[in-house]
Amino acid sequence: MASRPVGLAVAGARPSVLGEGLEDITLTDGGDDRPSPAVRPVWEQWHQGPPTEPNLWAPYDARGRAAWLDLSTRAWRVPVPRPDHSGGEHHLDGRFVTDVPGLHCAIAEALLGPGRYFGRGWDAFQDCLCGGFGVAPPFALVWHDSEVARRALAGVVEDPEGRLSYFEEIVRLLERRGVTVVLRQPPC
Template identity: 85%
Template sequence: MWAPYDSQGRAAWLDLTTRAWRVPAPRPDRSGGEYHLDGRFVTDVPGLHCAIAEALLGPGRYFGREWNAFKDCLCGGFGVAPPFTLTWHDSEVARRALANVVGL
């Protein structure tokens, strides 16, 4: 659902998911397993965070909106914790789009 939005709309989507993850009872963390990231729409930093959350937890879920939060999510409490395998499909899209982004 987030994919058609521009970068500002995707940032707003992340705001919504940041708030929404607290409403339902958190799922127990699981580790292991293989996840698939659809990289076709990773054309900006908010899109990257949306895509990672969707790949690991499902649509509309939260897994960080900036790198410090992302690292916190990897420590558990958000549904998935390492180790796991993430297969990033169409990663070339993000490589081209984010090549000049500083601070990733």
């Protein structure tokens, strides 16, 4: 699955009841770098390994989706970098893109498959587009149900001048990097 360090602190020590020369040590939780109970369902889902089906991240709220992205960064550690592939057409299922973590889950899934990593925020996404993560421009991205993300992310602004939404900035960035973005809506 993934590993997380667990910080423990020694709260006390005393001679052991098990015999001379042994010590009983009392440990307390000394760390705060573990998943919150709110994201436990995500960890339980990943317990058997990275997902193999699309959209398993979709039922979670933004916090759960962020935990999903956290696991995706840890689960795919490869000792030797994989070569990037370019070209082709990738299809993004936009039905569940209702927040920023969901956007990054959906893009990674469209480009690399379920449970994969391709950025978890603006800066990381830009880095991934430079290569070294399995796919690099140029390629085509057909974004189905793109209006869901356009509406949901309308109030999320990364643009320092406050003119563009996160959705618009992502589309612009993709296009600047050589990605042909095709925005599609469901048939009426």
